[in-house]
Amino acid sequence: MSSLTRRRRRLTICAITVSAALVSLPASAAPGKNSTPFGARTLARLAAERTHSAGGITHQVKAADEDDGNEADEIAEGADQYAEARTSPGIVAPGAYGAAWNSLGKLPGTGGGWHHVTDLPYNSDDPRYRDFDSNSSGGAGNVTGRMAAMAADDDGYVYAGSAGGGVWRSHTGGGHWKPISDRLSSQSTGALALDGAGRLWLGTGEATTNADAYLGSGVYVLSHPHHGSFSMRSRVGGDELESTTVHELRFGAGKVWAATSEGVWSHSTKKLTGAWKLEFAPNPDYLPGGSKASDPSAAYKNIANDIAIDPKDPTKVVLAVGWRSGDDYNGFYTKTNGAWTRITSGLGDLPADADGVGNVTFARSADGSRYYAVDQSPEQLNTNPDSGLEGIFVSKSGSPTGPWTKIADYKGLAADGSALTTSGYMPGIQAWYNQFLTVDPSDPQHVYAGLEEVHETKDGGSTWSAVGPYWNFGFPCWSIDPAKQTGDCNQTTHPDQHGVAIGRYHGKSFVYVGNDGGVYRRPVDGAQDSSGHATDWTSLNDGTIDTLQYYSVGIGKDLAYGGVAVTGGLQDNGQSVLRGNDKVMGSNFGGDGGDTLTDPANGCNIAEEYVYLAVQITQNCAVNDGSWTSDPSRVTSYNVAPADSATSEARFIAPLAADMKNSSTWIAGGRHVWVQTHGYAIRSGSEWTSLHDLGVGRTATAVAASGGKVYVAWCGPCNNRGFARGIAVGNEDGTGWHDITLPVDGTVPNRYLSGFAVDPKNADHVYLAVNGFSRHWTEGPGAGVGHVFESKDGGTTWKDISANLPDVPANSAVVTQNGGLAVATDLGVVYRAPGRTTWQRVGRLPAVAVLQLKLSPDGGTLYAATHGRGIYTVKVRDCD
Known part of the structure; x- marks a missing residue:
């Protein structure tokens, strides 16, 4: 295949099935509105021959198999296959990995110890390899493996939770990293959160529903996160959340809430012993021990994506529940007369129907005046070859019950400096996989949203900038020949965003983003060029953090x-x-x-x-x-x-x-x-x-x-x-x-x-x-x-x-x-x-x-x- 085809197809690297380690069934068994629950066909395989001019050199681009459509099918394929190896021929019961880890620990050890080879920076822009078959000069700089979650405080401490390499800590505002979860039986991160007391909470089990994600062993808390590390003794509650994935951890009214692959759970933040309470599961018969627990679709029937707690009344809680490819239970739920009930009206622009609610992330402003949400739509995923994004929304009442107003869709984001459009894609093409959202603590109208790229608004959503474009390829400043570049191409982040946090270091506020290439930061109110692209991103993948995900050597x-x-x-x-x-x-x-x-x-x-x-x-x-x-x-x-x-x-x-x-x-x-x-x-x-x-x-x-x-x-x-x-x-x-x-x-x-x-x-x-x-x-x-x-x-x-x-x-x-x-x-x-x-x-x-x-x-x-x-x-x- 041609080099440009490689670049177009590189978007297919993530994957679309539920956790490989494992929800215990392949993606083909998942329920949806069509027989293939992953939406349209792969956009990465561009059917027609195209010509592309890059720095004056014209290339013929022809996909390998002349297949039309969007990328989701190819992503689904890779995901399905990674999971198949570990699940087929049947349903794998929860606890399999935990039992294996315990057994492994009892084996006698050999002599000798492991030597770390790749503990040095990995420069994706290394000029030695600048070529049409590499991504060198794309602008991502030093990279490492996928980061699923981020947390940061005002003392310069940053915490990065990786997909398969555990949690890492920096005390210098990023860089000089140390692993702090190596003693746990799961190195897969779903969520990281700091509570009001400064404790660091870790939800294990990556929840991006992608190919190579692994289930977790529960939720852990580190009381003094500036020191020490997580241990099995720091697990919260019992084994209720073993073999789940944790999408988000939220706090309110003395509780920590967990949105998991097996519904929404809560636990006291004061007394950490005792069992977790199941707050809501839309299809409890499909949970472990239920009458339908062995059904091939069980792993898709109780997925919870996020929890929004009303800052003015913490008893008011909204749950975002649903499988990203669509199911009848998808929707927003709140408690009415003591029972969880789907919200069917009053949300404004935020969809109330099951077809419009998929993967959802909430964020609220520090002063409680605004709530924001990003929503991926199963209907868009299944019918729209351009994007799966329903939109970004704001509740100006500050209440998660709304009413909500749409402040961005994929077409608007594409027009605000997105680099995806230069490669034949649109923002939100992988919104089921790429999502984060956060609000500047000092400004309720200043929001960062992560999809494939990093987007920023400073006016509550009236205007947006792609401050972290997908790459620099296709921009007027870029050329394969360095002598022909204008010098205006700045470092960007690696594509495919998953985690975000805002913290302070030496008195200055920074935003930290985690993606498929590791961790990056920039000043919260950083600089932009005339196209709206940030000029001040810094890669924090300095070689002391190695979460690289190798398939081969x-x-x-x-x-x-x-x-x-x-x-x-x-x-x-x-x-x-x-x-x-x-x-x-x-x-x-x-x-x-x-x-x-x-x-x-x-x-x-x-x-x-x-x-x-x-x-x-x-x-x-x-x-x-x-x-x-x-x-x-x-x-x-x-x-x-x-x-x-x-x-x-x-x-x-x-x-x-x-x-x-x-x-x-x-x-x-x-x-x-x-x-x-x-x-x-x-x-x-x-x-x-x-x-x-x-x-x-x-x-x-x-x-x-x-x-x-x-x-x-x-x-x-x-x-x-x-x-x-x-x-x-x-x-x-x-x-x-x-x-x-x-x-x-x-x-x-x-x-x-x-x-x-x-x-x-x-x-x-x-x-x-x-x-x-x-x-x-x-x-x-x-x-x-x-x-x-x-x-x-x-x-x-x-x-x-x-x-x-x-x-x-x-x-x-x-x-x-x-x-x-x-x-x-x-x-x-x-x-x-x-x-x-x-x-x-x-x-x-x-x-x-x-x-x-x-x-x-x-x-x-x-x-x-x-x-x-x-x-x-x-x-x-x-x-x-």
Whole structure:
């Protein structure tokens, strides 16, 4: 695909299904107004050829599959698939991750400890990699992983809650971060809030209903947040909020209110023991223990998004409840005559019908004179290819019951300096995922609203400015050639906004925003240029905070600088490259980064997957020579995607592997099993050959090859409605392909098969990593038990070798040179030493998902790609 198509498609990095970890069903089961609850088709796949002039260079842009519509379908696909791996074939009961974490903690530990590799700044604008295939010069600067929530006080302390890497604290108004939640069993943040007493409240479980979000273990409070850290003893109440997501925490009348995926709950803020009280669940039969708890749609039936408490009368409370794709229960509720009742009139412009109320965020002014709300509409999501935003509203009475007046819609926001319009999108295209709202404490008419971009109004909504535009591409100031830039392009924030807070540092007020690229700040009343774009954003991702969400890792010798070059694919942060002498990591590819192949002999030979097997290769680490030309002989990377990429007959993050004995032979898996034998010298997708057709509706989930023998795992259907899985085996020359007959007795569970590890000494000796949870936690047919299996006859028969391994999803495995076996799980890494039958825990990582393991070129170091805390290494010899 062309580089500009990559830039357009990079908006699809977030995802749309309910929590992968897990609400226990795929997005396809969700109720909605249409059979596909995610609205219109993907805008990212622009159907028609377009021409785009960037700095005087004209590019032809043609989408990979000529498919029309909006981006939500592609986002839904990626989300669905991440969840499928952990949920199929059935419903996963609450508490599965908590039990796994407890079991993991009881395992004996290996020797040695983890070394943090990516604990340094990651510059998405690194000038070394400025190119049409990167996002360099987009203006986001230093980035890290997704931030779901923010809090700040007037003493210079800032708190950032990440999607999968825990909560971090800065005492310098941002920067010099320290993690403060590593002892918790969930590192997924849903909400952060400071109460009137200065205590910091943490609601675990990210509530953005996206692909790679994880459920939480409850709500915690830190009485003295300037010091100390969260612990399991600081949990509020009992286990009522385990295995939920928390969207917001609000305070009023001596209570803390929690909007969760299982309704609205409250608890005393004075006495922190005792159970949480369920205030309202619109469909209580679908809650755990209810008569319909096992229904496939249960996880969507009690979603609460926010709570608004009347500052003049805290007994008056309005609940915003509803699934973003639409359901009959969606709406605003208040208590009337002791019962929660949907508000059907009197709201003014704020919709009262179920079709108009989806994901909602409230914010009130400090003086109580104004209430604001941003509302995502299921009807817009399902019918409007341009935006899912209903609008931004104000209640000038200060009461959450209104009446409300609309002060912004997507068309008005698009006209106020939005950068999305230069890329074919409109504000609010992902309003179900991107939302924040806050009011300047010193000015009730000064409001910050976060969607894909950061918007600001200083006059109560009469006028708006896109102070944090999506990027600088497409602006008159931008050119691929730095010499042709006007100098007016300022740093902006990373796209996709989630959290916001206002605090003070050294007597000055700042607004802090959290998004898919980390944390940024600017003065609350900062400066703007003539287009309304802020000129004073600062990235606070200084390298001391690493919440990068890797899908993959690759390692090769750095021939230029010594040591090794480390690279990896990331959620919404492209491909990172860390050279042997680097003090700052760079990004040489934009968008999502999927699977990665790196030449062990030369770390600048890299194959990087975007999504759906959209593979590009570089043989110089994609370092641009400064020519700023479209001359094909001087490009830094090449599109070499096999044909399944064009038809999307591959997984969102599709498997890619090199033969262990011949690094020039690659295997890629979609519906077909593909092979190419040109290594990093490949220049075209036509150089791939189909070895085997897995069949209609089937797609590869894992591939491995050694000495000409190929293993492929597949699923199809891949969700919990009719889930099926299997293994195909054959040779790289196209001979001998056949499906393995897996026993129906559960010897190999009917769950997602996520990885192979082939014995380097014997290609018929292979290990299999199995995702999901065992039948103890899932009611799905054939769920079986076990997570690691061994075959000594080329996959014909298998033996469960899980032994004392906790019941936790396994993602990948690798055989070490001495015959040991390391397995990556959703909660860390385990290791079975040579000659042993039991497992040990490797080091003491927080409760973070490790999605891939690779060995260094010399085999002596194990690299772990975590989805929330960057890349870590451990010496293999220390594990034995």
